[in-house]
Amino acid sequence: MTKVAESKIIVGLEIGTHKVVAVVGEVLPDGVINVIGSGVSPSKGVQGGSVVDLDAAVSSIQRAIEEAESISECKIMGVTLALSGAHITAFNESGTVPLSGEVKAEDLDNAIHIARSIKLPDGLETLHIIPQEYKVDRLPATKNPLGLSGMRLQAQAHLITCHNDWLRNLKNAVERSKLKIDQIIFSGLASSYSVLTEDEKELGVCLIDIGSGTMDVLVYTDGALRYSKVIPFGGYNITDYIANMLTTSRNDAENIKVQYGSAISPPTHFPEKKIEVAGLGGRAPRTFSKEQLSKITSQCYQDLLGIIANELTQLRTDLYQKGIKQELIAGIVLTGGGSQIEDIVECAKSVFGLQVRVGYPLNITGLTDYVNKPQYATVLGLLQYSHYNEDSDTTPQIPGEGFVEWLKKAVKKTVKFTKDKF
Incomplete structure (x- = not known):
């Protein structure tokens, strides 16, 4: 070990359901992240962003950190940590302060402070407060009201909150791995720093x-x-x-999905390709075509994206009623490991009726061969965020229920789990 991961060297850590990833990067003068090391390990003890087995989670973190240290030749002391999970809740709030002439920097701070001072539901704490725009009296909204004259200043802000129990358990896992937590960032916000452009944010864009x-x-x-x-x-x-529809193991189902799944049916490539599916408990394997499989996977992706489409419909109505621009001219940007399935862009276009692209990490150099993929958008975004916010904070005829019904059962399990825990 010849260096210590400090100063301009930043370490991002994402503890996901599938894998734990650590990336070591050096911030260059132009804001580009020079990746000098990375480590990944299978994630154990984590479900949907929640730590459910502390010892298993600690072991997974330590393995990823050790690999990142070996490649980067850094001794990792502190990390910027990603946080996600169904406990994340967001609000749009406002704060108003009187003015004594021109708007000063302290007026902006005071207005934002009032916006964040709302009473949160029990158990929630503020993770981020992100200014949207400001208004001085009856003047149009602006991003920078400094120097404007008026009687009062109103700040609009987006608050992202998290449940303190979920946060505490995740912090415990990291700290037991003998790491200092420099910042904690909502994973979706981190991904936006990694894959979205400023032009897209101005025109209107949805990141998934x-x-x-x-x-x-x-x-x-x-x-x-x-x-x-x-x-x-x-x-x-x-x-x-x-796994349920094909009566096979979870591991085999995951491999089948990754290698042969498609988000549309029939798939664009090799629909006639044969897939052998291993049976359970010594049962004989069975053979399906890629097109038959695509009838399962395409319906799943349509249903998942359909949930988001319904959310966007309601959001557009809410923004329109408030006089806020609601058009998504830049369309949809998909990222994360799930965006890698075949034909996902075509599926999303049909669901949303908008232009769609898959988001790859931007502004990175160095050891990019391994991490320049959508599944590393969050962990690379952590480095970007830290740099720019240093002071912040038909389906085969197999008996089974439909995917929507399957999800409804999952919701009930999630609600029961939440009630039991909190």
Whole structure:
């Protein structure tokens, strides 16, 4: 070990349902992240952003950190940590202060402080407060009101909150791994720093980060974050559904999904390809075509994206009623591991009726061969965020229920788990 990970060297740590990833990067003068090391390990003891087995989670973190240290030749002392899960809740709030002439920096701070002073539901604490725009008296909204004259200043802000029990358990896992936590960032916000451009945020864009256990959804219009939410479903729900429909193991279902799944039916490539599915308990394997499989996987993706489409319909109505721009001219950006399934862009276009692209990490250099993929958008976004916010904070005829019904059962399990825990 020849260096210590401090100064301009930043370490991002994402503890997901499927994997734990650590990335070590050096911030260059132009804001580009030079990746000098990374480590990944299978995630154990984590479900949907929640630590459910502390010892297993600690072991997973330590393995990822050790690999990142070996590659980067850094001794990692502190990390910027990603946080997600269904406990994440967001609010749009306002704060108003009187003015004594021109708007000064302390007026902005005071207005934002009032916006964040709302009484939160029990157990929630503020993770981020992100200014949207300001208004001085009856003047049009502006991003920078400094120097304007008036009687009062109103600040509009987006608050992202988390449940303190979920946060405490995640922090315990990291700290037991002998790491200092420098910052904690909502994973969806981190991903937006990694894959979205400023032009997209101005024009209006929806980011969907499809992970194994959750989907992070963010909407920007006029350069401001208007909406953020965590949907408690992801790629593992699709894997479970495939395992149920094909009566095979979870591991085999995951491999089948990754290698042969498609988000549309019939798939664009090799629909006639044969897939052998191992049976359970010594039962004989069976053979399906890729097109038959696609009838399962495509319905799953349509249903998952349909949940978000319904959210966007309601959001557009809410923004319109408030006189805020609601058009998503830049369309949909998909990222995360779940965005890698074949034909996902075509599926999303049909669901949303908007242009769609898959988001890859931007502004990175160095050891990019391994991490320049959508599934690393969050952990690389942690480095970007830290740099820019240093002081912040038909289906085969197999008996089974439909995917929507499967998700409804998952919701009931999530609600029961939440009640039992809190």
